Amino acid sequence: MTDHITHHILSVLVENKAGVLARVSGLFARRGFNIISLAVAPTEDERFSRITIAVDVASVPLEQITKQLFKLISVVKITELDPREAVERELLLVTVDAPAASRGQIIELVNVFEGRILNVGHERLTLSLEGHPDKLDDFAELLRPYGIAELQRTGRVALAKLDNSSTRLRPVRAS
Amino acid sequence: MQLNGSQALIKALEMEGVDTIFGLPGGCILPVYDPLLDSPIRHILVRHEQGAGHMAEGYAHVTGRPGVAMVTSGPAATNIVTPLCDAYMDSIPMVVITGQVSTGAIGTDAFQECDTIGITRSVTKHNELVTSAQDIPRAVREAFHIATTGRPGPVLLDIPKDIVDAKNPNSAMDWYWPDDREVRDGLPGYKPTTKGHPRKIREAAEMILRSERPVIYAGGGILKARAADTLRELAELCDIHVVTTLMARGAFPDSHPLCLGMPGMHGNYTAVTSMQRADLLIALGSRFDDRITGKISAFAPDAKIIHVDIDPAELGKVRRPDVPIVGDCRLVIEELVAVLKDLLAGGSAFPERTPWKQTISGWQEKHPLSYVQSEPGDALKPQFVLEQLRDNTPDDCIVASGVGQHQMWTSQYWKFEHPYTWVNSGGLGTMGFAVPAAIGAKVGRPDAMVWAVDGDGCFQMTAQELVTAAAERIPVKIAILNNAYLGMVRQWQEMFYEERYSEVYLSPDLPDYKLWAEAMGCVGMRVDSPEEVTAAIQKANEIDDRPVVIDFRTDSSEKVFPMVAAGASNDDIITDPALGKDIVQ
Numbered sequence: 196m197t198d199h200i201t202h203h204i205l206s207v208l209v210e211n212k213a214g215v216l217a218r219v220s221g222l223f224a225r226r227g228f229n230i231i232s233l234a235v236a237p238t239e240d241e242r243f244s245r246i247t248i249a250v251d252v253a254s255v256p257l258e259q260i261t262k263q264l265f266k267l268i269s270v271v272k273i274t275e276l277d278p279r280e281a282v283e284r285e286l287l288l289v290t291v292d293a294p295a296a297s298r299g300q301i302i303e304l305v306n307v308f309e310g311r312i313l314n315v316g317h318e319r320l321t322l323s324l325e326g327h328p329d330k331l332d333d334f335a336e337l338l339r340p341y342g343i344a345e346l347q348r349t350g351r352v353a354l355a356k357l358d359n360s361s362t363r364l365r366p367v368r369a370s
Numbered sequence: 371m372q373l374n375g376s377q378a379l380i381k382a383l384e385m386e387g388v389d390t391i392f393g394l395p396g397g398c399i400l401p402v403y404d405p406l407l408d409s410p411i412r413h414i415l416v417r418h419e420q421g422a423g424h425m426a427e428g429y430a431h432v433t434g435r436p437g438v439a440m441v442t443s444g445p446a447a448t449n450i451v452t453p454l455c456d457a458y459m460d461s462i463p464m465v466v467i468t469g470q471v472s473t474g475a476i477g478t479d480a481f482q483e484c485d486t487i488g489i490t491r492s493v494t495k496h497n498e499l500v501t502s503a504q505d506i507p508r509a510v511r512e513a514f515h516i517a518t519t520g521r522p523g524p525v526l527l528d529i530p531k532d533i534v535d536a537k538n539p540n541s542a543m544d545w546y547w548p549d550d551r552e553v554r555d556g557l558p559g560y561k562p563t564t565k566g567h568p569r570k571i572r573e574a575a576e577m578i579l580r581s582e583r584p585v586i587y588a589g590g591g592i593l594k595a596r597a598a599d600t601l602r603e604l605a606e607l608c609d610i611h612v613v614t615t616l617m618a619r620g621a622f623p624d625s626h627p628l629c630l631g632m633p634g635m636h637g638n639y640t641a642v643t644s645m646q647r648a649d650l651l652i653a654l655g656s657r658f659d660d661r662i663t664g665k666i667s668a669f670a671p672d673a674k675i676i677h678v679d680i681d682p683a684e685l686g687k688v689r690r691p692d693v694p695i696v697g698d699c700r701l702v703i704e705e706l707v708a709v710l711k712d713l714l715a716g717g718s719a720f721p722e723r724t725p726w727k728q729t730i731s732g733w734q735e736k737h738p739l740s741y742v743q744s745e746p747g748d749a750l751k752p753q754f755v756l757e758q759l760r761d762n763t764p765d766d767c768i769v770a771s772g773v774g775q776h777q778m779w780t781s782q783y784w785k786f787e788h789p790y791t792w793v794n795s796g797g798l799g800t801m802g803f804a805v806p807a808a809i810g811a812k813v814g815r816p817d818a819m820v821w822a823v824d825g826d827g828c829f830q831m832t833a834q835e836l837v838t839a840a841a842e843r844i845p846v847k848i849a850i851l852n853n854a855y856l857g858m859v860r861q862w863q864e865m866f867y868e869e870r871y872s873e874v875y876l877s878p879d880l881p882d883y884k885l886w887a888e889a890m891g892c893v894g895m896r897v898d899s900p901e902e903v904t905a906a907i908q909k910a911n912e913i914d915d916r917p918v919v920i921d922f923r924t925d926s927s928e929k930v931f932p933m934v935a936a937g938a939s940n941d942d943i944i945t946d947p948a949l950g951k952d953i954v955q
Contacts, residue, residue, distance in 0.1 A: 210559060213499070218491060225492050242558075262683035268496040268516060271559040 201253040202231050204276040204283065204353045205261065207246040210269045211237060218267050219246060228260050232285075232328075232350035243271060247352045276353050285351040286323065287331045288313070292342035293320040301341055308334050319344060375503035375534035375541040376402045379467070380409050382510035385547055388438050390414060390429065390813055392422040396442025397482055398469030401534040401541075414813060414842055419446045421806040421835040423453020427462045428810025431793040432768055432818070434596065436463040436517045437810060443469040444482030447528075448489065452800060454524045455493035459797025460617060461594055463522035465513050472532035473501055473540070486528045495523030503533040503543035511548045512556060520562030521681040522594055562680060566697035566705055574652075574676045574693045575709040579718050581650035581674075583726045584610045587633070587662075590617030590796070591655015591679060597700035598622065598789040601654065604703050607710060608720065611730060613641040615656055617796045620786035630730070634662045636778040636930050639737030639943060644730055645670050646940050653677045655699045658688035659797070668939035678702045737945060739782055741928070743900075749925035750900055752776065752851045756783040759821065759849060762907045766791060767819045770808035772828030773799045775857035778930045780823045791818075802831030808846045809839045819847075819911065826852040826876055826883075833886065839917045840891025847910045847918045848892075853926040854878035861929045878923055887919035896921045 209215045216235055223230050229251035238245050250260055261273050293301050310324035324334050328351050379402055390412045395403045416422040419441040426437025441450055447468040457464045471480040487499050496516050500509045513525040532540040592601050598621050605612050605628050612622045613633040622629050633641040651673045663669040677691035678699055685694040695702055741753040756779055770793035771777040786792055793811050795803040808822035829850050839846055860874045887894030893913055897906045897920055910918040931946040
C-alpha cells in the first residue's frame, strides 16, 4: 500500500428511505467532489442503510466533504476510515478471451491470485476475484493483454482494523 | 378523528400557526383548495408561481416566521424553483407545497408530471414526496421543524393527488399531531448544534482582548438568530466597529458611531479597508462570500479569524478560522459577552486602540460615499432619489429591492436603523425579487410602510404581481429607478468591455410604466426632474388603499461606486473616477 493517500473511505449511515442515494450522489456532483467508488446495502437495522464511499481527497479536503454530507437530513452518522487503518474488500467479475492457446496461462493466473473460474465457454472464461481493491487492479491489468470482454466491480466495502480500532475509528462530528 | 388528506394538510398548516398561504391552484393540488375555503388561513392568489415563492420569502424576511407557498405540479413546481434556490442561498425559512400526479401515475409522464423532488433536491434544505395520507401531519410537522431550526431554509413537500382527493380511498387517514419528541425521533440525522463550545468561546474572548485592530463582520445569521440586540451589546462592550453585509443591513443601526456600513464589491471604502487592515475579524453568521472577500488570497491578510456559524460546513469552507465556533449566533454572543465581562472584571483590559480608531475615522472623512448631483435640466441621479425616499419615510419603513445597481445604491444610501427592514436577494441575485417580496413583506407586516426600490429590468420580470397586490388590497409602493438599461451589466460593459454595449438597452418608454401601473389597478406616476421627487414620494406615502408605482427617469450613465472588480483584491478598490480619484491603493 502506498504512503501517499489520495482517497479516504467514508462509511455513511443513512435513513433507509427512497431517494437517499440520489441525495448523496447529487451532493457530490453539485459540490464538485469526486467519488472513486460507492457501495450501498441495508444494515442489520432495517431503518438504516450503509453507503461506503471512497472519495478523492486530492482535490477537496475531506472535512468539507463530511460537513456537507452531514447537512443532509437523511445522513445519520459518518465514520471516516483511513485506508491504512481499514480492511477493504471488493469483488470483481471478468469475462476474458481464452482460446486454447492462452487458456492455460489464464488459469494459472487465476490460481496465483486465488480467484475462481465461474463459467467456461468455447472461447472465453468468466472469472471472479475477491480481495483488496489494489489486488483487483493488478489482476485486471495482467488479464488485459488477453482481451477483456466484460469487467464488473462492486466497489469497495470497508471496516476498521480491529487492533487499536478504538483510536482508528473516528466518528465525524458536526463541529 | 377520520379526515381526508386535504383536510389533514390544511389542519396541519393551521396547527403550525400558518396565517397566510401564497399560491395558485391547478389540477393536482385542486383537492387541497376545497377545505381551504373553510379555513381561517388567508390565501393570496398570485399571478405566477414565482411570485408566490418570493412573497413567501418576503413574509419570512420581515416576520421571522416561515413563509408558505402552495402550487400545483409540473410547470407550477418548476416555476417555484427560483424562489426555492433564492431562499436556500439566503437561508430563508419557507415551506412549499406542490401538487403531484397520483401515486399510481408517478413515472408515467402523466399530464403536468415532473420530477419535483429530483429537480428541487439541490435547492432545498430538505424535500419529501409524501406517499400516504397518514403521513401528512408528520411530514408537515417535520417540514416546519427543519425549515425553522438550525440554519433555516426552504423545505418542499410534494403531495400526490390521490392522497388528498376526498373521493379516493387513498386519502383516508386518522388525524394525529406528533409531539416534539416524535419529531426528533423521526429525524435521527438532524441535530443542529446551537450552543457554542465553552472552551472555544473563551479562546475567542481572549483573542478579542489581545486585538488592536478588531472588526466585527456581521452577516445574515445575526438576523436569523434574532441576535441584533446581543450584537450591539458585544460591540459596545468591546468598543469594536461593525460592518454589516448585504444580508445583515439593519442588524446594527447605521446611525451608531461604531457602524461602518456595508463591505464588499460595492461596499464603502472604510468598511472594505478596515477589514483588509484588521488584525482580527469576528465573523458572526457570515460566510466569506466572494462578493465580500474579493480575491480570497489577498483578503484581510493580517487578520486572525473568529468564525461563529450554526452551519459547521461554513467554518473553513472559504477561509480557515483560528477560532471556529459552531452555534446559534445569539446564544454564542451572549456567552461571549458573559466571558468578556468576567475577564474584564478580573483585571483584563483592551489594548490601546486609539490609533486604529483614528485611522478608521480618517478613512471615513477622506472617502465618504458620494456622487455628483445633476445640474439643473440634466438627468435625475438615482442616489438623489434614494436620499429623498430615505428622508421622507419613517425609519422603520421596510424596503425591498431587486438585483443590480438599484440594489447596491439602496443598500448604500438607505439608513437602516432597525432589523428586518431590508428585504433583498443576496446570494442568488434574483432579478424580479422586489415586487413580490415587498408584497409578501406587507402581508406579514401590514402595520409598516413598505417600499420596493426596483430597476426597470427587474420590474419587467415580475410586475404582474401588482395585479395580485391591487386585487388583494396590499398597498405596497414601488420606486422604479428607470435608467432604460440593464444597468449593472451596462456598467461592466463600460468598465471592462471597452464600452461595447451588447444587449443591455431596454428603452425608458417601452413599456409606459405609468399606464402599465394604472392598468394593473395601481396609482402610476412619472418623475423626470429632481424638483418633483419629494412631492411624488409624499403623495405615494398618503395612498393606502392600493399599490403605487413611480417611474423615476434616472441618469443611465450613473455607475455604482466604490467598486472592487471581480477577482481583484479588496486593496484595489475603485472610488468614483468622476470625483477625480483613481484606483486607491
